[in-house]
Amino acid sequence: MPGKDGQIILDLSGVLAIDNAGTATLVGLWREARDRGAVLQLAGVSGAVLQKLNEFRVSSEVVAAPKPAGVWESLGGRSWHGLQGVGEFVVLAADVTVGAVLSVLRPRSLRWAALAQQMSLMGSQALGIVGLITFLIGLTLAFQSAYQLRQFGAAIYVATLTAISMVREMGPLITAILVAGRSGSSITSEVATMKVGEEIDALHVMGIPFVDYVAVPKLLAMVLAVPLLTILADGFGIMGGWVVGTVYLDIAPLPYLQKTIDSLVAKDLATGLIKSAVFAWGIALIGLYYGMGVRGGAQEVGRATTASVVSSIFFIIVADSLFSILFYVVLG
Amino acid sequence: MNHSASPAPSARPAGAEPVLKVRGLVVRYGDRTVLDGIDMTVARGEIRVILGGSGSGKSTALKGILGLTEIARGEVELLGQPMVGLAEAQRLQLMQRVGVLFQNGALFGSLTVGENVALPLREHRKLPQGAVRELVRSKLAMVGLAHAEFLYPAELSGGMRKRAGLARALALDPEVLFCDEPSAGLDPLTSLNLDNLILQLRDRLQMTVVVVTHELASIEGIADSLLMVGGGKVIAEGPVAEVRQRGIAEVDEFFARKARVSTSTDCSAAELFGLVASASSGGA
Incomplete structure (x- = not known):
């Protein structure tokens, strides 16, 4: 019932019992009334209800919820964080790259056991999946081009086309993308878990440099393993094309291989391997960067891992386009 | 070798260089000042407890001292060397004289317990394999974990x-041991064993021990001195008994375990509505 001077009187005489939720509702109404310049009062409060009201604590400390940032503010914030992130990445990349070069120059300082273990994880254990996928890619490439080339009676050029596209482009690219998904993600999640579990802090206070102990073996293993995997990928891709050529196009096996060898020049293989080494360098550093960037708890590890893989693949595609321009436009 | 259980710090040789000296330590996380000018001096062979409730900044103080978090202002001198601006090569050397026990152990998940203990030995000492193995077994036996040498951290409690x-x-064999909440999550017996171990190490090796904790009950028996931190500032520093006698409210609360659930300005819903218990108790 309305009272005078903005007084609101709530008659509770019919209420025999109340729980915390009910009490909270009353307190919420009181606050709302106060904010609108009115006073909420209760009438006919029974003993049981009064007891509950006595037990319910109302905090005097009301903290305002943080205001969500506006469009411009959040845009500015994200750009600023992005810039900071680029700075941090450059520092980390320089540290780890210099560390890797130094440890190659002084092989006794290198953690050989860690390097061998990482090579096995990133290289040998990826052989199966890289071989299978690139074989299928080679197969598909050959099928698609055979369909076109046969119309001109130029079926033998399937060998040329498959070989060149595998060695220059598909081999390095597919291998790098697979490695980003397999090993880039595992670098990030491993480093992030170390960060969350205070293991990075433990290394720091044990006087063991993180760069030498964790980062360098991963970077070196990656840069060594990925070009080797790429060579394997090139081979399996060409093999896929060869299967199509001999089975579907009835090209004799040896002439097909001869055509393949004739069509490849050393530059194709070299550019492919240089590219794959650079992709590997990027995948390892991006993986380390996102792992080191984790703040807080375990839920951050998954988010960082996803971000790492997406960034790695983005990096690979962008770097690949730049390399195409460099190798085939600038250097002719 | 046969020291009494808890010698007063004043009994130590006067004029000895302090192991740890902190002056005006300020740590900020963004705009928030977590530590606002912490001073402390820890003498060699002292068992020092840094005490404070959760959010008091005691763990941040430890991180600041060890260089695990950025220091906004202030100086930290550890074993006679300044931690701020120390060249990386010197820092790596210095850290070999320091041991740190992290709250959850911070063991390397990819290494067995034995390999974890062996890691600093392999990284910093040129020892034959056999010696490393014996040292690892000896250290594990010391903490009662000889049987766990080949287990992985994930297999441990x-x-x-x-x-x-x-x-x-x-x-x-560090000169200083830092422990972050050593007894949290331990049963009383294990916790007692840990205390005895720390005491032995101090007495035998003259090791200095700095313990950060929110519960004094376990460590009180062996602590020489106390640094009470609250709201990012030092509330009290000195020998345990002396600090307790000073009658500082925050310290008393800690020792009496009097819980302050809410602030004095909080009220009940009944008071909010201006109801008094006796006023309408008969109205039911």
Whole structure:
């Protein structure tokens, strides 16, 4: 019932019992009334209800919820964080790259056991999946081009086309993308878990440099393993094309291989391997960067891992386009 | 070798260089000042407890001292060397004289317990394999984990992980041992054993021990001196008994375990509505 001077009187005489939720509702109404310049009062409060009201604590400390940032503010914030992130990445990349070069120059300082273990994880254990996928890619490439080339009676050029596209482009690219998904993600999640579990802090206070102990073996293993995997990928891709050529196009096996060898020049293989080494360098550093960037708890590890893989693949595609321009436009 | 259980720090040789000296330590996380000018001096062979409730800044103080978090202002001198601006090569050397037990052990998940303890030995000492193995077994036996040498951290309980972390922290026979919440999550018996171990280490090796904790009950028996931190500032520093006698409200609360659930300005819903218990009690 309305009272005078903005007084609101709530008659509770019919209420025999109340729980915390009910009490909270009353307190919420009181606050709302106060904010609108009115006073909420209760009438006919029974003993049981009064007891509950006595037990319910109302905090005097009301903290305002943080205001969500506006469009411009959040845009500015994200750009600023992005810039900071680029700075941090450059520092980390320089540290780890210099560390890797130094440890190659002084092989006794290198953690050989860690390097061998990482090579096995990133290289040998990826052989199966890289071989299978690139074989299928080679197969598909050959099928698609055979369909076109046969119309001109130029079926033998399937060998040329498959070989060149595998060695220059598909081999390095597919291998790098697979490695980003397999090993880039595992670098990030491993480093992030170390960060969350205070293991990075433990290394720091044990006087063991993180760069030498964790980062360098991963970077070196990656840069060594990925070009080797790429060579394997090139081979399996060409093999896929060869299967199509001999089975579907009835090209004799040896002439097909001869055509393949004739069509490849050393530059194709070299550019492919240089590219794959650079992709590997990027995948390892991006993986380390996102792992080191984790703040807080375990839920951050998954988010960082996803971000790492997406960034790695983005990096690979962008770097690949730049390399195409460099190798085939600038250097002719 | 036969020291009394808890000699007063004043009994130590006067004029000895302090092991740890902190002056005006300020740590900020963004706009928030977590530590606002902490001073402390820890003498050699002292067992020092840094005490404070959760959010008091005591763990941040430890991180600041060890260089695990950025210091906004202030100086930290550890074993006579300034931690701020120390060249990386010197820092790596200095850290070999320091052992740190992290709250959850911070063991390396990819290494067994034995390999974890061996890691600092392999990285910093040129020892034959056999010697490393014997040292590892000896340290593990010290914390009662000899049987766990070949287990992985994931296979250990929380208390075992902590003890393994202690074995690793002690691997290089450090001059100073820092412990972050050593007894949290331990059963009373294990916690007591840990205390006795720390006491032995101090008495035998003249090791200095700095313990950060929110519960004094376990460590009180062996602590020489106390630094009480609250709201990012030092509330009290000195020998345990002396600090307790000073009658400082925050300290008393800690020792009496009087819980302050809410602030005095809080009220009940009944008071909010201006109802008094006696006023309408008959109205039911």
